[in-house]
Amino acid sequence: MFGLDKKDSGLLLMVIALTILAPFILNPFPENSAMAQFNAGYPDLMQRLVIFGIFAIGFNILFGLTGYLSFGHAAFLGVGSYAGIWMIKLLTLNIIPAIVASIIVAGLFSLLVGWISLRRSGIYFSILTLAFAQMSYSLAYSVLTPITGGETGLQPKVNDPRILDAALEEGVTPRANLFGMFMNDSFELSLGGWVFTFNAGYYISAILMVIAFYISIRIFRSPFGLMLRAVKSNQQRLNYTGVESRPYTLAAFVISGMYAGLAGGLLVAMDTQAGAERMFWTASGEVVLMTILGGAGTLIGPVLGAGFIKYFENIVSKINETILQAWFSFLPDGLQDFFVAIFYPFIGKGWHLTLGIIFMLVVIFLPGGLMEGGQRLSNLFRRNKDTDQGAGKSQPAPAE
Amino acid sequence: MGILEVKDVNKRFGGLQALSNVNLSVEEGTVHAIIGPNGAGKSTLLNCFIGKLDPDTGSVMFNGTSLLGLKPHQINQLGVSRVFQTPEIFTDLTVFENVMIACFAKRDGSFELNAIPSVSSQTDIQEKAEQMLIDVNMIDKRGEEAASLSRGDKRRLEMAMCLAQDPKLLLLDEPTAGMARADTNNTIDLLKEIQEARGITMAIIEHDMHVVFSLAEKITVLAQGTPIVEDVPENIKGHPKVQEAYLGGAHV
Numbered sequence: 001m002f003g004l005d006k007k008d009s010g011l012l013l014m015v016i017a018l019t020i021l022a023p024f025i026l027n028p029f030p031e032n033s034a035m036a037q038f039n040a041g042y043p044d045l046m047q048r049l050v051i052f053g054i055f056a057i058g059f060n061i062l063f064g065l066t067g068y069l070s071f072g073h074a075a076f077l078g079v080g081s082y083a084g085i086w087m088i089k090l091l092t093l094n095i096i097p098a099i100v101a102s103i104i105v106a107g108l109f110s111l112l113v114g115w116i117s118l119r120r121s122g123i124y125f126s127i128l129t130l131a132f133a134q135m136s137y138s139l140a141y142s143v144l145t146p147i148t149g150g151e152t153g154l155q156p157k158v159n160d161p162r163i164l165d166a167a168l169e170e171g172v173t174p175r176a177n178l179f180g181m182f183m184n185d186s187f188e189l190s191l192g193g194w195v196f197t198f199n200a201g202y203y204i205s206a207i208l209m210v211i212a213f214y215i216s217i218r219i220f221r222s223p224f225g226l227m228l229r230a231v232k233s234n235q236q237r238l239n240y241t242g243v244e245s246r247p248y249t250l251a252a253f254v255i256s257g258m259y260a261g262l263a264g265g266l267l268v269a270m271d272t273q274a275g276a277e278r279m280f281w282t283a284s285g286e287v288v289l290m291t292i293l294g295g296a297g298t299l300i301g302p303v304l305g306a307g308f309i310k311y312f313e314n315i316v317s318k319i320n321e322t323i324l325q326a327w328f329s330f331l332p333d334g335l336q337d338f339f340v341a342i343f344y345p346f347i348g349k350g351w352h353l354t355l356g357i358i359f360m361l362v363v364i365f366l367p368g369g370l371m372e373g374g375q376r377l378s379n380l381f382r383r384n385k386d387t388d389q390g391a392g393k394s395q396p397a398p399a400e
Numbered sequence: 401m402g403i404l405e406v407k408d409v410n411k412r413f414g415g416l417q418a419l420s421n422v423n424l425s426v427e428e429g430t431v432h433a434i435i436g437p438n439g440a441g442k443s444t445l446l447n448c449f450i451g452k453l454d455p456d457t458g459s460v461m462f463n464g465t466s467l468l469g470l471k472p473h474q475i476n477q478l479g480v481s482r483v484f485q486t487p488e489i490f491t492d493l494t495v496f497e498n499v500m501i502a503c504f505a506k507r508d509g510s511f512e513l514n515a516i517p518s519v520s521s522q523t524d525i526q527e528k529a530e531q532m533l534i535d536v537n538m539i540d541k542r543g544e545e546a547a548s549l550s551r552g553d554k555r556r557l558e559m560a561m562c563l564a565q566d567p568k569l570l571l572l573d574e575p576t577a578g579m580a581r582a583d584t585n586n587t588i589d590l591l592k593e594i595q596e597a598r599g600i601t602m603a604i605i606e607h608d609m610h611v612v613f614s615l616a617e618k619i620t621v622l623a624q625g626t627p628i629v630e631d632v633p634e635n636i637k638g639h640p641k642v643q644e645a646y647l648g649g650a651h652v
Contacts, residue, residue: 004518218516219515221518221519223515223517223525224513224514224515225519226519229497233491233492234490236488237489239472240473240488241502242509242510243505243511244511
């Protein structure tokens with residue numbers, strides 16, 4: 001299908017199915033039940049899940065294939081956001097110019113950063129990219145305030161030029177749209193006690209994520225992708241085989257920068273605001289976590305990692321002391337307080353503590369990320385099935 | 401005029417004259433060995449061929465092009481392939497992918513943004529890589545991860561990668577260093593086969609006399625940075641200067 005082999009087509013179809021059905025999958029609890037607050041099927045979060053999915057897919061093209069660990073990828077996301085918001089302010093509230101501009105500007109900026117940073121490899125490369133990102137962040141906060149809005153960031157205003165649109169009337173909230181379809185338009189479907197939300201912005205982001213995922217499969221399977229893996233494996237041999245590695249790594253860097261820009265542009269298209277905090281180094285670190293947690297170098301791992309982190313960030317942050325009290329209310333008073341005290345640091349604002357522990361466990365026990373976990377489970381399952389059928393020996397799965 | 405012409409090459413590292421006035425000519429289609437005791441400057445000389453070191457004076461010409469100042473990939477694209485002391489291969493990739501990379505480098509040059517078609521759709525590359533693996537007797541291992549190969553097979557794979565590029569000159573840096581005798585003999589046979597079938601020019605840097613005398617048609621003996629004798633193998637064995645160099649009487 002579309003030039004993919006059977007296995008990759010299956011993977012693509014699975015991603016398409018998951019994104020289409022996400023409003024159902026993420027809303028497993030009835031609206032009025034006590035668990036309803038753990039539903040994740042609301043537009044804002046679903047948009048973030050797929051947008052950060054795009055970010056991680058792009059990051060994986062660089063880190064997963066070439067092994068170059070960029071620690072400043074949030075800079076491209078931020079630059080993409082600023083480019084997008086300026087298109088919205090200057091041209092139109094239609095999201096297409098915003099998204100196109102965010103990809104192009106982030107691509108150009110990553111060309112510049114990559115051109116310089118890729119002169120070094122390993123830890124020096126990581127530090128260079130980190131330095132660039134922190135520089136961009138500080139500039140956006142201070143010197144570049146006329147372009148970036150500084151601390152307050154940028155939002156569409158009533159008096160923006162917006163050359164292609166009719167000017168907004170006083171009192172109308174500016175809403176991003178795609179030819180009249182507003183990003184925050186939703187259609188709600190009530191089934192029994194369940195309410196499912198189908199949001200326009202989510203589906204537009206999801207379509208772009210599927211396209212981004214498809215392109216990344218093509219890159220993984222192409223001669224270009226093979227060369228990138230060769231860079232990771234043995235750069236010396238590659239050079240003595242007549243291949244110059246710099247243009248390959250630079251191309252991968254720019255492609256992943258453009259993915260980050262697309263993610264930034266989409267963030268703007270969804271919430272029509274941009275701020276410097278998107279470029280802060282923790283944001284760069286987050287995409288590294290997503291990719292490693294899901295499985296660097298695997299096709300679907302980064303998407304899962306992004307989904308996992310954004311989903312649990314949302315769920316765990318929502319738990320507060322009252323909820324904990326309720327969970328442990330079946331215990332005698334002293335014990336209840338004891339358990340509440342133990343779990344309290346891990347919830348709400350303590351979400352990063354939980355994430356840190358999960359990340360450590362994954363890196364130590366599943367260096368291949370969630371994908372490796374899934375593979376081990378399926379191997380275990382297969383082996384059990386084999387023994388049940390009396391097949392005796394199990395064939396180890398061929399390494400991918 | 402040889403395919404590789406080394407003229408008056410000098411290289412000094414601080415107080416050490418590593419190479420002094422080296423003149424060397426590798427004739428097309430021959431196997432030329434460069435031997436010498438430890439510290440004779442063999443590796444320094446090789447590094448001058450491949451862009452790792454620039455000599456202080458002198459010239460290294462390949463087929464009429466100067467190799468000095470060129471990067472490794474440029475030298476390779478001119479038709480010089482290199483086999484390393486320890487086999488350098490892409491250990492994370494499969495045997496077949498290893499050879500395909502060499503085929504792509506030959507077909508597409510040092511950079512090509514070939515990101516849309518899939519590797520499996522490149523039938524010319526697939527066929528050529530298969531043929532190379534058949535030639536070195538490794539086709540049954542095509543799907544294996546290169547890291548899992550035995551030392552001898554890694555060497556074979558490296559040879560297949562070099563041959564896939566139809567090199568005009570093959571540089572071998574102690575191709576049997578650290579190998580068991582059986583592996584050494586296998587490697588010699590492989591190199592002989594390749595030489596007979598393809599007539600590739602080879603320059604071998606070697607320590608092991610057994611290897612040198614079974615392969616080389618011409619031998620240059622290097623001692624203390626200077627070629628002292630250049631002759632056919634039969635005349636090298638008994639040459640008084642060579643014995644002197646190897647037995648340590650060279651500097652009185």
